[in-house]
Amino acid sequence: MPQLSPLNWIFLFVxxxxxxxxxxxxIWWSKKVQFLTKTSSITVNKENKWNW
Structure with a gap:
């Protein structure tokens, strides 16, 4: 492995x-979006229980 300066090692670490x-x-965002699209289709079909 070539010799790197300490600044380059810090840069590679970051x-x-x-x-x-x-x-x-x-990955978290894609799972969240899939979960929201599944639940939103379920909530659209429910009747509104509020009278206003």
């Missing part, structure tokens, strides 16, 4: 954890 965080947020 870049790696930023990528991990972004991927996990994207």
């Amino acid at each position: 870049l790696f954890w930023t990528a991990v965080l972004v991927v996990s947020i994207l």
